[in-house]
Amino acid sequence: MIDTHAHLYDKAFDDDRDEMLRRALDNGIDRIVVPPTDSESYARALNLCAKRPDMCFLAAGLHPTSVKENHEEELSFVEQQLSERKHIAVGETGIDCYWSLEYLDRQRDAFAKQLKLAERHSLPVIIHSRNAFSEIFPILDRLHNPKIKGVFHAFSGSRQDYFRIKGYETFKIGVGGPVTFKNSTLPEVLKEVPVADMLTETDAPYLTPHPFRGKRNESCRIPLIVEKIAEIKQLSFQSVAETTAETARNLFGI
Numbered sequence: 638m639i640d641t642h643a644h645l646y647d648k649a650f651d652d653d654r655d656e657m658l659r660r661a662l663d664n665g666i667d668r669i670v671v672p673p674t675d676s677e678s679y680a681r682a683l684n685l686c687a688k689r690p691d692m693c694f695l696a697a698g699l700h701p702t703s704v705k706e707n708h709e710e711e712l713s714f715v716e717q718q719l720s721e722r723k724h725i726a727v728g729e730t731g732i733d734c735y736w737s738l739e740y741l742d743r744q745r746d747a748f749a750k751q752l753k754l755a756e757r758h759s760l761p762v763i764i765h766s767r768n769a770f771s772e773i774f775p776i777l778d779r780l781h782n783p784k785i786k787g788v789f790h791a792f793s794g795s796r797q798d799y800f801r802i803k804g805y806e807t808f809k810i811g812v813g814g815p816v817t818f819k820n821s822t823l824p825e826v827l828k829e830v831p832v833a834d835m836l837t838e839t840d841a842p843y844l845t846p847h848p849f850r851g852k853r854n855e856s857c858r859i860p861l862i863v864e865k866i867a868e869i870k871q872l873s874f875q876s877v878a879e880t881t882a883e884t885a886r887n888l889f890g891i
């Protein structure tokens with residue numbers, strides 16, 4: 638299985654990072670996509686991925702909640718890294734209208750520029766969309782072409798949102814802890830989504846699945862997500878594990 642989204646450079650893992658990776662492996666998760674959020678977390682992500690190239694795969698990007706006055710400088714940094722070494726994706730990028738609207742114009746600009754960067758480097762893009770489909774879709778409508786591909790990470794949209802995403806034909810959706818929450822409407826939506834369009838992810842250390850909600854999340858919890866998808870789609874655990882891993886390998890080239 639593959640964890641397609643985990644912030645394993647986070648200080649929440651400083652005391653037991655090696656053990657945490659060991660636990661992931663013991664639970665059948667052998668590849669993890671690590672998306673930084675800015676230049677500062679990039680350095681830590683790079684350090685981890687350089688140490689564990691067997692398991693941890695590096696992306697480069699500027700997260701929407703990290704977009705501030707210096708966003709152009711941060712984007713130059715991302716561009717520089719992409720030209721200097723191998724990455725498996727651009728991200729995490731996107732738009733967040735939940736935390737703050739203060740830099741919304743800059744968020745739009747940063748998202749559009751990162752889509753173009755991803756296209757130029759033939760990389761998939763990892764999209765964070767929080768209360769922001771009405772911002773994301775118009776930008777994608779303007780810039781999308783068959784070479785722009787990627788994932789809507791931690792997808793939490795409606796049936797309509799999913800079909801809009803499906804319309805681009807080059808995007809998958811990331812399914813994580815929230816699908817296991819008791820009040821989640823996601824299982825209903827996922828009934829309409831082919832498993833081949835889903836990626837499994839944790840967003841560790843955040844979005845911990847039931848019954849560990851409230852605790853630190855980590856990559857070894859991916860089987861809880863696979864199990865939930867299998868229940869929703871009435872398929873075997875094994876078949877969901879295989880299909881989602883194959884989709885991840887194809888999208889990220891890992």
Ligand code: NI
Pocket residue numbers: 642644729840
């Ligand atoms: Ni994230």
